[in-house]
Amino acid sequence: MPAPMKTVKTAVAVLSCSLSLSLSVTAPAAFAAPKPSPSASVTPPANMSTVGGERLGQPGTQVSLAAGVPVLPKDLSARSWIVADAESGEVLAAHNAHWRLAPASTLKMLFADTLLPKFPSTTEHKVVPSDLAGIGAGSSMVGIKEDETYTVHDLWLGVFLRSGNDAVHVLSAMNGGVEETVEEMNEHAEELQALDTHAVSPDGYDAPGQVSSAYDLTLIARSGLQKKDFREYCSTLTAKFPGETKKNKKGKKVRTSFEIQNTNRLLTGDYDISQYQGIAGVKNGNTTNAGATFTGVAERDGRVLLVTVMNPQKSDHNEVYRETARLFDWGFKAAGKVEPVGELVPPKSAETGGDGGQPSAQPGANASGEAGGAGNASGQPVASAPAASGSSGVGMALAITGGLLALLAAGVFLVNRRWPLPDLVRRRNRP
Numbered sequence: 001m002p003a004p005m006k007t008v009k010t011a012v013a014v015l016s017c018s019l020s021l022s023l024s025v026t027a028p029a030a031f032a033a034p035k036p037s038p039s040a041s042v043t044p045p046a047n048m049s050t051v052g053g054e055r056l057g058q059p060g061t062q063v064s065l066a067a068g069v070p071v072l073p074k075d076l077s078a079r080s081w082i083v084a085d086a087e088s089g090e091v092l093a094a095h096n097a098h099w100r101l102a103p104a105s106t107l108k109m110l111f112a113d114t115l116l117p118k119f120p121s122t123t124e125h126k127v128v129p130s131d132l133a134g135i136g137a138g139s140s141m142v143g144i145k146e147d148e149t150y151t152v153h154d155l156w157l158g159v160f161l162r163s164g165n166d167a168v169h170v171l172s173a174m175n176g177g178v179e180e181t182v183e184e185m186n187e188h189a190e191e192l193q194a195l196d197t198h199a200v201s202p203d204g205y206d207a208p209g210q211v212s213s214a215y216d217l218t219l220i221a222r223s224g225l226q227k228k229d230f231r232e233y234c235s236t237l238t239a240k241f242p243g244e245t246k247k248n249k250k251g252k253k254v255r256t257s258f259e260i261q262n263t264n265r266l267l268t269g270d271y272d273i274s275q276y277q278g279i280a281g282v283k284n285g286n287t288t289n290a291g292a293t294f295t296g297v298a299e300r301d302g303r304v305l306l307v308t309v310m311n312p313q314k315s316d317h318n319e320v321y322r323e324t325a326r327l328f329d330w331g332f333k334a335a336g337k338v339e340p341v342g343e344l345v346p347p348k349s350a351e352t353g354g355d356g357g358q359p360s361a362q363p364g365a366n367a368s369g370e371a372g373g374a375g376n377a378s379g380q381p382v383a384s385a386p387a388a389s390g391s392s393g394v395g396m397a398l399a400i401t402g403g404l405l406a407l408l409a410a411g412v413f414l415v416n417r418r419w420p421l422p423d424l425v426r427r428r429n430r431p
Helices: 104-118 152-162 165-174 178-191 214-224 228-234 319-334 348-352 423-428
Strands: 078-085 090-095 124-126 149-151 238-247 253-261 279-287 291-300 303-312 406-409 412-415
Touching: 078 214, 078 319, 090 214, 090 319, 104 152, 104 165, 104 178, 104 214, 104 228, 104 279, 104 291, 124 152, 149 152, 152 165, 152 228, 152 238, 152 253, 165 178, 178 348, 214 279, 214 291, 214 303, 228 279, 291 319, 303 319
Parallel strands: none
Antiparallel strands: 078 090, 078 303, 124 149, 238 253, 279 291, 291 303, 406 412
């Protein structure tokens, strides 16, 4: 268990309404990225996208060190990484930010950001064999069974906690199929200006031409975190998942459940790594082509940072989380002192005043516009957040007040002035 830690502030300090207009008005034009290739090069290309700023298109580490700015952590082995302020969008430092690499299951963030608004959490679906067709060999699975009925809430828990490709395929089937879902994901990526990203499979399973970048994954995570249900699912520690219907000793059909745990080790901890102070999500991944990938969000002392790390070259256990933690530590020390090297650009619709297909939700509402936390099939909250003692529970971040919602005003992409730090994280980090 982690050592006692300082209480995380409940809300982020008020975001100045004088955020730089460059966040939307002067967002750089996209660089014509090369056509996706089956495998990534050994070294980053000399010419990469300049979305977010010229420096982000340059290979190597980009940081503006000056007096009072801490040096970057040593021993970073990731092929690509980025540290950004989740609210202002300022990129504090980056390394090969636009290098197009295999994303693994971090691509599920784009899948979720695209599909979450489509189905109420209480919607039920009976799984048929065709729903589970085409799942790649060796895929991570949550344990969905044919001829069993699941709620959409169950399926999203399977996606976020266990990175279940079976849950992804069922949701894709509900959405008209894998092909249509992938098409919508790519359209949404373009709307977000995540132009390094090309989805081929909805679950992130290795596929020729499937690529993203540290910059894009951070952009996608920032968009997903605008949605209350996205925040709740990605911050959930453990949950009960429906099992298979079987006959008991009396011959009566019963359906039990089993516990699933989030595989994000900065959120849950592991035998060789502690829970990270203030962590609140987002998504991890690991495949043969991608190696380990991770995008995380954390708050400390009223500041919220996003960090993405792709493919550490060190083979140490949990290395992707170790490097992420070191970059978080640096970012919290450097924020407010270091000159940004770029920015996270707004969606295209933010520049034109459109809604880009995003749900128009009120603060505290989920993607469907309904207030309150995630529910079970009856619409009731599943469980309260776990306490600092480490007791189990679904921990659906029910105490979130206000959302990180996009405010499209005067052509400027702003975010709500309260960061949605889940209550479970606040409780866990109290001494």
